Amino acid sequence: MAMKNAPVAGTELSFEATLENCAEGMDYCAVPVPAKITEALGTQSAVLVMACLNDSTPFKVSLFPVGGGRHYIRIKAKVRKETRTKTGDPVHMRITVLDRADVTYPADLLSALRAEGATKNFKALPPGRQNFIIRRIDEAAKPETRQKRIQDAVEEAKRSQRSVR
Secondary structure (H helix, E strand, O other), X not given: OOOOOOOOOOOEEEEEEEOEEOOOOOOOEEEEEXXXXXXXXXXXXXXXXXXXXXXXXXXXXXXXEEEOOEEEEEEOHHHHHHHOOOOOOEEEEEEEEOOOOOOOOOHHHHHHHHHOOOHHHHHHOOHHHXXXXXXXXXXXXXXXXXXXXXXXXXXXXXXXXXXXX
């Protein structure tokens, strides 16, 4: 299955699946994405989406490739708790493809980057990496975790300085 096209931002897809436990002995769940959805996306690479599981609050996540032209979607405990779902439950997924190049910077991250002179370096990181870092910051449950993740982002930007001139 040769797929070369990037998924089109705004593409909306939905499917039925079963919530699976992905790591023996750990509370780590994911939903298998049907092959027809991967084919509709036109790529075997990671795809950034806004997702809803059943009637959950929308959440940003990447469809991650698992080989053989298949993807999975990780489902965090917070979403499972909100939707009262558990391993083995049938679920309805709705996804909307997002534009990886569309990065929204939280004010506290920009402030920390400016203070360290690292804004240019952070913005030079690939958009997918920026979105991943920002998603981790936004998902922090505690203010101190958020601050640590912001500091980690600043440090990563500073480390990347060697390649940005």
